[in-house]
Amino acid sequence: MGCHGALLSSVALLTFFLLVAGVPLPNQLYHKKLLLVSFDGFRWNYDQDVDTPNLDSMAQDGVKAHYMTPAFVTMTSPCHFTLVTGKYIENHGVVHNMYYNTTTKVKLPFHATLGIERWWDNGSLPIWITAQRQGLKTGSFFYPGGNVSYQGEFVNVSRKESVWHKYNDEIEWRQNIDTVMTWFTEDDLDLVTLYFGEPDSTGHRYGPESQERKDMVSQVDRTVGYLRENIEKNNLTDYLNLIITSDHGMTTVLKNASDLVEFHKFPNFTFKDIEFELLDYGPNGMLLPKEGKLETVYEVLKNAHPKLHVYKKESFPANFHYANNDRIVPLLMYSDPGYVIHGRINVQFNNGEHGFDNADMDMKTIFRAVGPDFKRGLEVEPFESVHVYELLCKLLDIIPEANDGNLDVTLPMLRSGSSHLSYGKLSLGLMMAMTSLRRIF
Structure with a gap:
């Protein structure tokens, strides 16, 4: 019969079946x-x-x-x-x-x-x-x-x-x-x-x-x-x-800024008050203070640096849709564009960064x-x-x-x-056959 003949027969049979069943023939019979x-x-x-x-x-x-x-x-x-x-x-x-x-x-x-x-x-x-x-x-x-x-x-x-x-x-x-x-x-x-x-x-x-x-x-x-x-x-x-x-x-x-965000240089802050820390990852950070130290740590950090924004979990800006999750620790923070957060030492040296607002x-x-x-x-x-x-x-x-x-x-x-998907999922081979038919005519 040849490939074109087989192709025409396959599509003709499908078309005939749909017409006999009283089903209107759409442009696409398949799930894209x-x-x-x-x-x-x-x-x-x-x-x-x-x-x-x-x-x-x-x-x-x-x-x-x-x-x-x-x-x-x-x-x-x-x-x-x-x-x-x-x-x-x-x-x-x-x-x-x-x-x-x-x-x-x-x-x-x-x-x-x-x-x-x-x-x-x-x-x-x-x-x-x-x-x-x-x-x-x-x-x-x-x-x-x-x-x-x-x-x-x-x-x-x-x-x-x-x-x-x-x-x-x-x-x-x-x-x-x-x-x-x-x-x-x-x-x-x-x-x-x-x-x-x-x-x-x-x-x-x-x-x-x-x-x-x-x-x-x-x-x-x-x-x-x-x-x-x-x-x-x-x-x-x-x-x-x-x-x-x-x-x-x-x-x-801003790697060479004169006002880098460096926790190890903040007055009155000590890592001895911290149970768990997630710093040195771009402009974001989380801190879990030791028991009884939450208020102390928060008071030290909330105004520690003009480019750093520190929040208690429950006060984090709601428009971020970020803090209301059990995985988020009691203190979280982000820094202004261009500034990354350095923890115990300065270890971030990328020239470009994301994670900002x-x-x-x-x-x-x-x-x-x-x-x-x-x-x-x-x-x-x-x-x-x-x-x-x-x-x-x-x-x-x-x-x-x-x-x-x-x-x-x-x-x-x-x-x-x-x-x-109007008539069930057809095989890709049949989809291609239908495309080839349209091109033939």
């Missing part, structure tokens, strides 16, 4: 797929001092937000978990990049924390698990939180970066994209989250205004181009919604979206990242878990006639 990509530390305006033809083309073909406001605290793991749960950080409980235990005094670095199940699985279900429980298949490639189980269930397919992972390897980036394309086309996954550790790593090392950061943004843009080319090459353009975003921005550290413009990040369900050439007003989850669920046509987001915020991005 979704790829969420995060480029860590991509500040909202990084495309303004670098030529980014691929990100620009994506905006012309789809939707661009003027900027997106991340959750506070503006750290990698907490902000990424907000994207896939739709919850503020105090409500999903991943309150820091580091696992810590105030009783045992254990503190684990970022990469080790990625594998600590009890840090992530603490009552909130991320979208991978929700989608799987509603009949979909999901994957996570390096995305924070994607390599542990939730209520005993793992993501269908996942990859975890090693502690020695080289973030800036462009060849490996393309290989990772090739793998994700295979997940969609051969493994028939419905949702994949893909994470890149740049331009965050370069921004930390060289600073957000450096030439090295600008060069890395060019690499990111080339990667976006490669990704979109492969979506087209794999016949996914009509079926795959693509969202590119980030967790937070980046600002320049999410209202600061340098902490804002990007949002781009393109695909069959998105409008073309639309720029939307800024919105909070907590609203992304409801959008993801809408695109996948799944019922979301309880969350802090609002679909009304992102719904104007979508085409009014977007259809989802």
